Amino acid sequence: MSSLQSNVLENHTPTGREEAWRFTPLKRLGGIHDGSATAVERNSLAINGSLPTGVTFSHQEIEAVTETDDVIVNRIRAFTSKGAVLSIAANAEIAEPIMLNRASFGTDSAEFSRVLIKAGNHSKSVVVIENSGDTHLAEDLEIVLEPGAHLTLIALQEWDSKTIHAARHHAIVDRDATFKSIVVTVGGDVVRLLPTVDFIAPGASCDLSGVYFATAGQFFEHRMFVDHKVPNAKSRVNYKGALAGDKAHTVWIGDVFIRAAAEGTDTYELNRNLLLSDGARADSVPNLEIETGEIVGAGHASTTGRFDDEQLFYLMSRGIAMDDARRLVVRGFFNEIVSEIGIDSIQERIMTRIDGELEKAGK
Amino acid sequence: MSTLEIRGLKVSVETEQGSIEILKGVDLTIKSGETHAIMGPNGSGKSTLAYSIAGHPKYTITEGTVTLDGADVLEMTVDERAKAGLFLAMQYPVEVPGVSVSNFLRTAATALRGEAPKLREWVGEVKSAMESLKMDASFAQRNVNEGFSGGEKKRHEIMQLELLKPKFAILDETDSGLDVDALRIVSEGVVRAKAANNHGILLITHYTRILRYIKPDFVHVFANGRIVEEGGPELADKLEANGYAEYVTA
Numbered sequence: 323m324s325s326l327q328s329n330v331l332e333n334h335t336p337t338g339r340e341e342a343w344r345f346t347p348l349k350r351l352g353g354i355h356d357g358s359a360t361a362v363e364r365n366s367l368a369i370n371g372s373l374p375t376g377v378t379f380s381h382q383e384i385e386a387v388t389e390t391d392d393v394i395v396n397r398i399r400a401f402t403s404k405g406a407v408l409s410i411a412a413n414a415e416i417a418e419p420i421m422l423n424r425a426s427f428g429t430d431s432a433e434f435s436r437v438l439i440k441a442g443n444h445s446k447s448v449v450v451i452e453n454s455g456d457t458h459l460a461e462d463l464e465i466v467l468e469p470g471a472h473l474t475l476i477a478l479q480e481w482d483s484k485t486i487h488a489a490r491h492h493a494i495v496d497r498d499a500t501f502k503s504i505v506v507t508v509g510g511d512v513v514r515l516l517p518t519v520d521f522i523a524p525g526a527s528c529d530l531s532g533v534y535f536a537t538a539g540q541f542f543e544h545r546m547f548v549d550h551k552v553p554n555a556k557s558r559v560n561y562k563g564a565l566a567g568d569k570a571h572t573v574w575i576g577d578v579f580i581r582a583a584a585e586g587t588d589t590y591e592l593n594r595n596l597l598l599s600d601g602a603r604a605d606s607v608p609n610l611e612i613e614t615g616e617i618v619g620a621g622h623a624s625t626t627g628r629f630d631d632e633q634l635f636y637l638m639s640r641g642i643a644m645d646d647a648r649r650l651v652v653r654g655f656f657n658e659i660v661s662e663i664g665i666d667s668i669q670e671r672i673m674t675r676i677d678g679e680l681e682k683a684g685k
Numbered sequence: 686m687s688t689l690e691i692r693g694l695k696v697s698v699e700t701e702q703g704s705i706e707i708l709k710g711v712d713l714t715i716k717s718g719e720t721h722a723i724m725g726p727n728g729s730g731k732s733t734l735a736y737s738i739a740g741h742p743k744y745t746i747t748e749g750t751v752t753l754d755g756a757d758v759l760e761m762t763v764d765e766r767a768k769a770g771l772f773l774a775m776q777y778p779v780e781v782p783g784v785s786v787s788n789f790l791r792t793a794a795t796a797l798r799g800e801a802p803k804l805r806e807w808v809g810e811v812k813s814a815m816e817s818l819k820m821d822a823s824f825a826q827r828n829v830n831e832g833f834s835g836g837e838k839k840r841h842e843i844m845q846l847e848l849l850k851p852k853f854a855i856l857d858e859t860d861s862g863l864d865v866d867a868l869r870i871v872s873e874g875v876v877r878a879k880a881a882n883n884h885g886i887l888l889i890t891h892y893t894r895i896l897r898y899i900k901p902d903f904v905h906v907f908a909n910g911r912i913v914e915e916g917g918p919e920l921a922d923k924l925e926a927n928g929y930a931e932y933v934t935a
C-alpha cells in the first residue's frame with residue numbers, strides 16, 4: 323500500500339479527520355459514504371447511438387479488477403454484483419467516439435453503479451461519458467488497458483445544481499498502453515472524483531487532464547493518484563480550474579508515487595486555478611513521493627491567481643468590453659484542455675457552459 | 686479633422702513607499718494627419734504618457750485633462766477610449782494564452798465597428814494586412830503574442846493598426862528590437878495606415894532611423910516627466926548626435 327498519507331483511504335466510514343477526506347463536506351454527501359443513503363441499482367448508463375463493430379456493451383455480472391480501500395467503492399461492490407461493461411476488441415480501431423450517457427433520476431435515492439471499460443490489446447478508441455441532470459451517484463469505474471491499447475476517456479460532469487457525485491475512475495495500464503483521461507466538472511452540488519492510475523508494466527503512460535468551474539456554494543474535488551511501481555512509465559497531469567462566488571470551493575490533490583522499482587519514471591503534474599472573486603477557495607496540493615533517484619524527471623507546479631490585469635487591458639485597449647474580455651481570457655485559460663476533447667460540438671457546449679458560469683458569477 | 690488635446694497632465698503610480706509622480710504636467714495637441722515624435726531618456730515617463738492616454742489601471746491621473754474632439758477621455762473606460770478612436774501599439778505587447786489571433790482580431794473589429802464584419806470580406810482584410818506585414822498566415826491560428834519574437838509582436842501591433850483604423854495612433858517604441866528589414870516593413874505599414882485613415886500619430890522612439898520612414902512634423906524632447914523642448918525634424922538629428930545631457934539635470 324502507498325505510504326502517501328493523502329491517499330490512504332482507510333476503508334472505514336470517514337469522520338472528516340482522515341487526510342483523504344479532510345476537505346470533503348461529508349454532511350453534503352447524501353449518506354453515500356456512511357451507508358445511510360437509499361442505494362438503488364438503476365443501470366442508468368446507456369449507449370447513445372449505435373455500437374460500432376468491435377465494441378460491446380451490456381449490463382451483467384461484474385468482477386472487480388483490483389481491490390481498494392476506498393470506502394465508497396467498497397459499499398458499491400457490497401451492494402451489487404452487477405454493472406455495465408464496455409469492451410473494445412483487441413486490435414479494433416474505433417474511428418468515432420463511443421458515446422455513453424447517464425439518464426438522471428432525481429435525488430430521492432442514490433444510484434450505486436459499477437462500470438468496467440476494457441480496451442483490448444492494441445485497440446484504439448475514445449469513450450465519452452456524458453453526465454447531466456440532477457442525481458445522487460456513487461460510481462465505481464474501472465478501466466483496463468491491455469498491452470498497447472490507446473484509450474481516451476472523456477468524463478463530462480455537466481450536472482444540474484443538486485447533484486451529488488462520488489466516483490473513482492481507476493485505470494490499470496499494461497505494457498506500452500496509453501491512457502488519456504479528460505475530466506470536465508462544471509455542474510453539481512458536490513462532486514468528488516478520484517482519477518487513479520496503476521501502471522502494471524513498463525512503457526505504460528497516462529495523461530490526466532481536467533477542467534472545473536465552481537460557482538457559489540459548489541464543491542468540486544479532484545484527487546489523482548498515479549502509482550509508478552514499474553520502470554519506464556510516464557505520467558502527465560494537468561488540471562485547470564476557475565472559481566467564482568461565495569463559498570465556491572475546489573480541491574485538487576495530485577499524488578504521484580514513484581516506488582523503488584520504478585526506474586526511468588517520467589512524471590509532471592500541474593494545477594492552475596483562476597480565482598475570479600472573493601469568498602471562493604481553491605485548495606491545491608501536489609504530492610510527489612520518490613523512492614528511487616534513477617528517474618527521467620519528476621516535477622510539479624501549482625498556481626492560483628486572479629485575472630491578469632495586463633491581459634484585460636490589452637484586450638480592452640482594442641475596444642473589447644470588460645465582460646467580453648473576461649470571457650475571452652477564461653475561455654483562453656481553459657482552451658488548452660478543452661480543445662483536447664477533439665469533438666467540436668462538445669467543446670463548444672462546454673465553453674458556452676463556462677461562459678454561463680462566468681456570467682452567473684458576475685451578478 | 687480630429688484633435689487630441691493633453692493639458693497639464695500629471696500622473697502618479699502607487700508603490701509600497703507611497704505614490705510617485707511620474708508625469709509632471711504634460712501639454713500636447715495632436716491633429717489628424719500630424720506626426721509627433723517623442724524622444725527622451727529611459728525612465729522619463731514616455732510609456733507612462735502612452736498608457737495614461739489609453740487608460741491603463743496602474744496609473745492615477747492627479748491633474749490635467751485629455752480630450753478627443755472635446756470629449757473627456759479620462760472619464761472613459763479603456764474600451765470606450767478605443768471606440769472613441771485611440772489606439773496604442775505597446776512597447777511590450779501582452780500574451781493572451783488560449784486566445785487565437787483570428788478570434789481576437791474579429792472580436793476587436795466587431796466591438797469597434799459596432800457589428801461583426803462580413804466573414805468573406807473580413808478574411809480578405811486580415812489576409813492582406815498579414816501579407817503586407819510579411820506575417821505568415823499561420824499566425825492567425827496562434828495565441829495572441831504567445832511565443833512571438835519581439836519583432837513579430839511589433840508587426841502584430843501594426844497589423845492591428847491597419848485593421849482597426851483609429852483616429853489617433855500612439856506608437857510606443859514600435860521600432861525597438863526590429864532588424865532593418867522588419868523596421869522597413871513595419872514603418873511602411875504605419876505610413877500605409879496613415880495614408881488610408883489620415884490619423885494623427887504620437888511616435889515614441891529612441892532612434893532617428895524610424896523617422897526616415899515616418900516623417901515627423903514635430904519632435905518633442907521628453908525628460909523627467911514633461912516636454913522640455915519642441916522643434917521640427919532637425920531636432921531629432923541633434924538629439925541623436927548629442928544625447929539628452931543638456932535636458933537632464935542631475
Ligand SMILES: Nc1ncnc2c1ncn2[C@@H]1O[C@H](COP(=O)(O)OP(=O)(O)OP(=O)(O)O)[C@@H](O)[C@H]1O
Pocket residue numbers: 698699700705707725726727728729730731732733734776
Ligand atoms: N510601480 C512603480 N514603482 C516605481 N516606479 C515606477 C513604477 N512604475 C513606473 N515607475 C517609474 O516610472 C518611470 C517612468 O517609466 P516609463 O515606463 O514611463 O519610462 P519610459 O520613458 O517609457 O522609459 P523607456 O525609454 O525605458 O521605455 C520610471 O522611472 C519607472 O521606474
Ligand SMILES: [Mg+2]
Pocket residue numbers: 731732733776857858
Ligand atoms: Mg517606455
